[in-house]
Amino acid sequence: MSKIIYTITDEAPALATRSFLPIVKAFVEPSGIEIDTKDISLAARILANFSDYLNDDQKVEDALAQLGELVKQPEANVIKLPNISASIPQLKAAIKELQAKGYALPDYPDDLETEEDKTLKARYDKIKGSAVNPVLREGNSDRRAPKAVKNYAKKNPHSMGAWSSDSKSHVATMSHGDFAHNEQSVTIPSATSVNILHTDKNGNTSTLKGGIALLEAEVIDATVMSKKALLTFLEEQIKDAKDQGILFSLHMKATMMKVSDPIIFGHAVRTYFADVFTKHNDTFEKIGVDVNNGFGNLLSNLEELPEAKRQEIQYDIIQALDQGPDLAMVNSDKGITNLHVPSDVIIDASMPAMIRTSGMMWNKDGQLQETKAVIPDSSYAGIYTATFNFCKKHGAFDPTTMGTVPNVGLMAQKAEEYGSHDKTFEIVSDGTVQVVDAIGTILTEHTVEKGDIWRMCQVKDAPIQDWVKLAITRAKATGWPAVFWLNENRAHDAELIKKVNTYLKDHDTSGLDIRILSPIKATEFTLARVKDGKDTISVSGNVLRDYLTDLFPILELGTSAKMLSIVPLMNGGGLFETGAGGSAPKHVQQFEKENHLRWDSLGEFLALAVSLDHYADVNNNEKARVIGEALDEATERLLENKKGPSRKVKELDNRGSHFYLAMYWAEELAKQNKDAELKARFSSVSEALSNNESKIVSELNDIQGVAMSIGGYYEPTDNLADSAMRPNETLNTILATIQ
Numbered sequence: 001m002s003k004i005i006y007t008i009t010d011e012a013p014a015l016a017t018r019s020f021l022p023i024v025k026a027f028v029e030p031s032g033i034e035i036d037t038k039d040i041s042l043a044a045r046i047l048a049n050f051s052d053y054l055n056d057d058q059k060v061e062d063a064l065a066q067l068g069e070l071v072k073q074p075e076a077n078v079i080k081l082p083n084i085s086a087s088i089p090q091l092k093a094a095i096k097e098l099q100a101k102g103y104a105l106p107d108y109p110d111d112l113e114t115e116e117d118k119t120l121k122a123r124y125d126k127i128k129g130s131a132v133n134p135v136l137r138e139g140n141s142d143r144r145a146p147k148a149v150k151n152y153a154k155k156n157p158h159s160m161g162a163w164s165s166d167s168k169s170h171v172a173t174m175s176h177g178d179f180a181h182n183e184q185s186v187t188i189p190s191a192t193s194v195n196i197l198h199t200d201k202n203g204n205t206s207t208l209k210g211g212i213a214l215l216e217a218e219v220i221d222a223t224v225m226s227k228k229a230l231l232t233f234l235e236e237q238i239k240d241a242k243d244q245g246i247l248f249s250l251h252m253k254a255t256m257m258k259v260s261d262p263i264i265f266g267h268a269v270r271t272y273f274a275d276v277f278t279k280h281n282d283t284f285e286k287i288g289v290d291v292n293n294g295f296g297n298l299l300s301n302l303e304e305l306p307e308a309k310r311q312e313i314q315y316d317i318i319q320a321l322d323q324g325p326d327l328a329m330v331n332s333d334k335g336i337t338n339l340h341v342p343s344d345v346i347i348d349a350s351m352p353a354m355i356r357t358s359g360m361m362w363n364k365d366g367q368l369q370e371t372k373a374v375i376p377d378s379s380y381a382g383i384y385t386a387t388f389n390f391c392k393k394h395g396a397f398d399p400t401t402m403g404t405v406p407n408v409g410l411m412a413q414k415a416e417e418y419g420s421h422d423k424t425f426e427i428v429s430d431g432t433v434q435v436v437d438a439i440g441t442i443l444t445e446h447t448v449e450k451g452d453i454w455r456m457c458q459v460k461d462a463p464i465q466d467w468v469k470l471a472i473t474r475a476k477a478t479g480w481p482a483v484f485w486l487n488e489n490r491a492h493d494a495e496l497i498k499k500v501n502t503y504l505k506d507h508d509t510s511g512l513d514i515r516i517l518s519p520i521k522a523t524e525f526t527l528a529r530v531k532d533g534k535d536t537i538s539v540s541g542n543v544l545r546d547y548l549t550d551l552f553p554i555l556e557l558g559t560s561a562k563m564l565s566i567v568p569l570m571n572g573g574g575l576f577e578t579g580a581g582g583s584a585p586k587h588v589q590q591f592e593k594e595n596h597l598r599w600d601s602l603g604e605f606l607a608l609a610v611s612l613d614h615y616a617d618v619n620n621n622e623k624a625r626v627i628g629e630a631l632d633e634a635t636e637r638l639l640e641n642k643k644g645p646s647r648k649v650k651e652l653d654n655r656g657s658h659f660y661l662a663m664y665w666a667e668e669l670a671k672q673n674k675d676a677e678l679k680a681r682f683s684s685v686s687e688a689l690s691n692n693e694s695k696i697v698s699e700l701n702d703i704q705g706v707a708m709s710i711g712g713y714y715e716p717t718d719n720l721a722d723s724a725m726r727p728n729e730t731l732n733t734i735l736a737t738i739q
């Protein structure tokens with residue numbers, strides 16, 4: 001019999017789990033439904049990968065590797081909460097915290113002087129960035145706003161900043177020399193293996209990566225970002241932002257694109273602070289500054305310098321900030337800019353947030369200001385340009401009337417760019433890079449220069465077939481137009497379009513409105529419908545899946561936390577992601593400051609309901625179905641009665657919201673007549689919860705307003721964090737009575 005696996009992750013979602021999971025277990029375990037947990041938090045992943053440095057009692061299982069195997073089995077039923085995709089500053093902070101707790105972990109090596117340094121770095125880099133999702137996502141992505149959630153948002157709209165037609169805010173992207181313009185793509189006729197070869201000007205060839213196995217009908221693409229073109233572009237944009245008096249803001253995905261995007265991020269920091277780098281480069285090299293990890297890395301390394309030198313550099317930094325355009329800020333109170341930490345401003349969440357705030361971002365005085373959003377590679381930047389233009393013309397979207405845009409995303413088996421990091425290289429010398437197959441055929445060839453970023457992506461054929469099928473399934477289920485966001489003028493997309501046209505023929509598409517449009521045209525088509533209250537399915541590749549499943553949810557619902565996010569696994573199992581967003585570090589900061597957790601677990605509620613339904617199908621367990629249906633009813637009532645967490649201290653928070661979910665869930669189970677045993681079990685529970693409603697809720701609100709320490713950020717102390725998240729004895733006692 002299969003079990004439901006609930007993942008333990010990081011930050012706000014992990015805190016929420018400490019409150020929610022005990023409720024879930026109390027509700028389902030008496031019916032024989034087994035729930036197991038797997039800890040895939042950043043801290044646990046570090047410990048699992050460095051067992052050889054730990055005492056026996058400190059060792060932990062490699063839960064991620066186990067789940068990676070499980071998702072390939074038909075019995076998989078995994079509830080996946082958002083986890084940290086660690087940038088190097090986050091990874092280092094987690095290592096430091098664990099070391100302080102007595103784990104003898106090695107430091108993350110900054111300078112690669114010895115072979116041991118290189119090995120350590122390679123081991124840590126496996127944990128860096130998006131190291132979890134690609135391992136688990138053995139299926140394509142189906143993300144949508146459930147009807148109840150969409151209706152709730154229409155009735156209770158979130159704020160939307162007005163747009164003015166003369167807003168100077170805009171998206172800046174490259175017109176040549178970037179990944180989009182240099183792409184070459186090939187569909188592989190029969191299974192082979194390829195090598196990536198670099199040949200320098202003197203004819204010396206080295207293998208960047210060898211023996212990459214490719215399946216028949218797999219699509220590969222190779223491309224390069226020219227360093228020269230990038231630097232010129234960045235210089236122009238910095239100057240233009242200054243001339244126009246608007247903020248400069250860089251939007252990357254340094255977590256998921258963990259090799260290419262930190263390099264681009266570093267170029268932006270060095271270009272912005274060009275004078276500082278010219279003057280102090282030798283010093284920076286000596287103290288190991290690496291601004292691929294953000295401007296914050298420079299600042300923290302300055303601590304190592306003698307007072308006088310440090311002050312000189314700090315003065316030059318102030319001059320540079322003064323002479324350059326103002327930077328968009330992550331936290332104006334603390335002086336943290338968007339260039340400080342690469343994981344602070346992630347494109348998928350940050351661009352829609354900017355669109356919600358009238359196309360503006362925060363400046364150093366804590367005021368909203370018009371902004372230049374810099375997205376160097378032009379492959380997908382156009383969707384934001386098109387959205388900005390739409391808002392400039394028509395004003396902000398109206399959440400009370402706007403249509404919905406669910407997404408069917410090609411994601412399985414590390415599809416496309418998101419699987420490219422082990423095939424991405426910063427080129428060491430001028431020459432060429434070729435992808436050559438087993439019999440010597442040159443599949444792609446690029447002329448490259450030192451410092452260019454070259455990468456290769458793969459997407460296998462079976463995932464593409466599955467993606468087309470999923471798109472048709474959703475189009476049939478809804479009757480809405482389904483638009484494939486593919487650009488016939490882009491090399492990779494042209495290959496995909498051929499496949500889509502072929503595989504569409506495998507399905508009965510009569511009566512369906514299926515289109516293939518370039519991302520910009522698809523944006524325009526979709527937004528015009530959205531404005532008129534019409535619904536449209538976006539069918540996209542992996543990067544646009546990521547962008548669109550934050551863009552539309554954030555505009556429609558205020559957050560992507562409220563999305564139903566299903567990954568039907570290709571081998572028959574189910575991976576149920578909770579929401580479509582991240583781990584919300586700001587929420588933990590608020591929790592630590594005032595014991596109020598504003599994380600909304602709606603995504604968890606939705607995921608659990610579908611997981612229970614899947615469990616019912618697979619195990620022929622009708623109790624699971626009844627419990628899942630009751631959970632959906634409870635979630636709807638939670639929305640109707642506005643029992644989601646408030647943002648403000650002393651009001652209902654995540655824990656109070658979980659109480660209401662439990663109360664409604666018990667009521668629904670007591671009300672239903674499909675299962676008498678469940679009805680009997682939950683009648684008394686329901687009564688006890690509702691009789692104590694005002695007592696529990698006021699107690700939960702009263703304890704807020706004081707600082708809360710849980711003994712760690714990456715690895716909280718269990719008893720402290722558990723009691724912080726389960727502070728209410730009345731509720732705990734009622735849950736303990738469920739047998």
Ligand SMILES: NC(=O)C1=CN([C@@H]2O[C@H](COP(=O)(O)OP(=O)(O)OC[C@H]3O[C@@H](n4cnc5c(N)ncnc54)[C@H](OP(=O)(O)O)[C@@H]3O)[C@@H](O)[C@H]2O)C=CC1
Nearest residue numbers: 082083084085255346349559561581582583584586599600
């Ligand atoms: N699936 C995954 O595992 C994912 C992981 N990540 C990781 O998460 C971290 C943070 O990423 P970031 O881009 O800042 O995105 P987040 O989605 O964590 O945060 C952006 C903002 O969205 C709002 N928000 C998100 N989730 C919720 C929720 N459940 N309830 C209420 N509000 C919510 C919050 O707004 P406000 O502050 O206004 O309350 C939050 O500050 C990174 O380490 C990133 O790599 C990111 C995306 C997906």
Ligand SMILES: O=C(O)CCC(=O)C(=O)O
Nearest residue numbers: 085130133255256546580
């Ligand atoms: O895995 C990650 O780092 C982010 C994933 C993400 O943003 C998404 O899937 O929407």
Ligand SMILES: [Mg+2]
Nearest residue numbers: 348546550580
């Ligand atoms: Mg995302």
